[in-house]
Amino acid sequence: AQSVSQHNHHVILSEAASLELGCNYSYGGTVNLFWYVQYPGQHLQLLLKYFSGDPLVKGIKGFEAEFIKSKFSFNLRKPSVQWSDTAEYFCAVIAGGYNKLIFGAGTRLAVHP
Amino acid sequence: EAGVAQSPRYKIIEKRQSVAFWCNPISGHATLYWYQQILGQGPKLLIQFQNNGVVDDSQLPKDRFSAERLKGVDSTLKIQPAKLEDSAVYLCASSRDRATDTQYFGPGTRLTVL
Known part of the structure; x- marks a missing residue:
């Protein structure tokens, strides 16, 4: 069965620090x-999505994510976080042909001023 | 445009009681989803409707959960009888057509079963 793993359940950062949240999925075929x-x-709410093309995807509020097919990964990055980025972040995948969104467990991000 | 509406926002019941949740999707959205989000986990799809037909209900515990989508618009999700493990946030979402279209989520209903 398809699954999504988010390795960091809680992340605490200071403002201006860089962010990278890990996401790995288990499915060998086409994924969204x-x-x-x-x-x-x-x-x-949706932050960003990848369907095809350039594996580096830019989303709202300065976030970006990189799809690395060989690593089955889709990590989320932001070069400099702000206090307003405090939130819970969920990675999700639709495996080809299944038409169902599968979510990871989420990562709680706390940004301290 | 108005977002996805859900009611009630909170519900506390005792085990073996019944409960119903209501969802009104974004106008014009053909596809409606009900998710269950247990504390510490991501949302899990319970049922997906396209217009008023069921596309996927493989993870719906059909012995106690039921859902319908009236005239392809509003939807209700019912639990009868509730168990302690049903305590969760129940999220409704809608999208224009396919699951790959952006899904817009409602505020959710937090259910506590005592």
Whole structure:
């Protein structure tokens, strides 16, 4: 069965630090990859997605993610985090032909001023 | 445009009682999803509708959970009877057509089963 692993459950950073959140998926075929974010008190919302083409995807608020097929990974990055990036981040995948979004367990990010 | 609406926002019941959740998707969205999010885990798809037909309900515990989508718009999810392990946030989402289209999530209903 398809699965998504997010290795860091909790991350604490100071403002201006760089961020990288790991995401690995288990499926050998075509995948569509997503990062969703849930800010405190808000709905889950799409941050960025990858379907095909350039493996480096840019999303909202300065976030980017890189698809590395050989590593089955889709890590999320931001060069300099802000206090307002405090949120929970979910990696998700739709494996080819399955038409179902599979989420990882999420990573809680706390950014201290 | 208005977002996905859900009610109630919070519900506390005792085990073996029944409960129902309501969802109103974004206008014009053909596909509606119900997810269960247990504390510390990511959302898990329970059921997916396209218009008023079921596309996927493979992870819906059909002995106690049921869902319907009236006239391809609003949807209700029911649990009867509830178990302690049903305590979770129930999220509704909608998308224009396919699962690969951006899914827009509602605020969720937090269910506590005592």
